Amino acid sequence: MRQGDNKSAEEPIPHKRRGSIVEALALERKAEQNRELRERLMQLKKERNAIILAHYYQRDEIQEVADFRGDSFLLAQKAAQTDADVIVFCGVHFMGESAKILAPNKTVIIPDERAGCPMADMVNVDGLRKLKAQHPNATVVTYINSSAEIKAETDICCTSANALKVVNSVEGDEVIWVPDKNLGHYVQQNTDKKMIIWEGYCNTHDMLTVKDVEEMKAKYPNAQFVVHPECRPEVVELGDFVGSTTAIIKYCKESDCQEFIVGTEDGTGYQLRLDSPNKSFHFASKYLVCPNMKVNNLKKLVKCLETMQPQIYVPPHVADQARKSLERMLLVK
Ligand code: 13P
Ligand code: SF4
Numbered sequence: 001m002r003q004g005d006n007k008s009a010e011e012p013i014p015h016k017r018r019g020s021i022v023e024a025l026a027l028e029r030k031a032e033q034n035r036e037l038r039e040r041l042m043q044l045k046k047e048r049n050a051i052i053l054a055h056y057y058q059r060d061e062i063q064e065v066a067d068f069r070g071d072s073f074l075l076a077q078k079a080a081q082t083d084a085d086v087i088v089f090c091g092v093h094f095m096g097e098s099a100k101i102l103a104p105n106k107t108v109i110i111p112d113e114r115a116g117c118p119m120a121d122m123v124n125v126d127g128l129r130k131l132k133a134q135h136p137n138a139t140v141v142t143y144i145n146s147s148a149e150i151k152a153e154t155d156i157c158c159t160s161a162n163a164l165k166v167v168n169s170v171e172g173d174e175v176i177w178v179p180d181k182n183l184g185h186y187v188q189q190n191t192d193k194k195m196i197i198w199e200g201y202c203n204t205h206d207m208l209t210v211k212d213v214e215e216m217k218a219k220y221p222n223a224q225f226v227v228h229p230e231c232r233p234e235v236v237e238l239g240d241f242v243g244s245t246t247a248i249i250k251y252c253k254e255s256d257c258q259e260f261i262v263g264t265e266d267g268t269g270y271q272l273r274l275d276s277p278n279k280s281f282h283f284a285s286k287y288l289v290c291p292n293m294k295v296n297n298l299k300k301l302v303k304c305l306e307t308m309q310p311q312i313y314v315p316p317h318v319a320d321q322a323r324k325s326l327e328r329m330l331l332v333k
Helices: 015-048 072-081 093-102 125-134 148-152 163-169 181-189 210-219 245-254 266-275 298-307 316-331
Strands: 050-055 068-070 086-090 107-109 139-143 156-158 174-178 194-197 224-227 259-263 280-283
Touching (some): 015 050, 050 072, 093 316, 125 174
Parallel strands (some): 050 068, 086 107, 174 194
């Protein structure tokens, strides 16, 4: 038989099938690369005596290899308590800064220094000083999503997990609250303190609208809506449960309900599905993705441990002032 006589052997693969074969090969290759990266990471972690902390909004491939996954509060606690020499902080810049402030003798590295937080950048030192001068008796309560310089101007920090407790814990009736207006509004609804609220917000959570949530409720009528207080007040109002990332995860795990519409960043899905594999989670909008959190990936994580760069640096005089406000927060029970 001459070459070419076997027609079926030479039949072209249909375009669609070729696409799926290429896709499958690419996935296989990616899985192989990730396996190699994970092996290298384990080796480096041991050599450097490093601990990997990952926020719930990180990519799955990072959350998978973390020593601790958590929200801003838990990760700040872990950074303050660790006896590792190196803290690899997978989150955004202010989180790495907080770790360095709380653990000044440790080396803190991050996978990509471009991972910032737009909300943290919405408040500046001059503006805050002006507000303090206008309200000299007010206590400054600052959301941890802020720079070290702002924390140095602060009486006490808080996270979304303890915001109300922190505000209620301060002496005096007046509070200057920076920078998240949405979380500030939520706290104001639940406290007798008078709050002077800065006009910042999280681009990701603030994007969720009432219309988005109503459409999802119509599509999934049996689902409960769980929402982060960084969302707009009118969206928070629709929540069957309102809470920080950790509180949402805990609520979904313990609830008898089997289906949830989730009003927070999409990375939270990793822990939600891990804790409750038989429940359904629908994110309330496809835009609930923080692009800053997603700048980090497994490859950059390995590279930063290899090169020990980029490192977080906070000038000691700023760190010393900022530490007081963070440590004061950690003492609130
Ligand atoms: P928590 O980690 O406190 O839930 O905050 C959410 C957030 O936006 C972190 O950047
Ligand atoms: Fe900042 Fe919002 Fe991203 Fe958190 S989710 S890092 S608050 S932009």
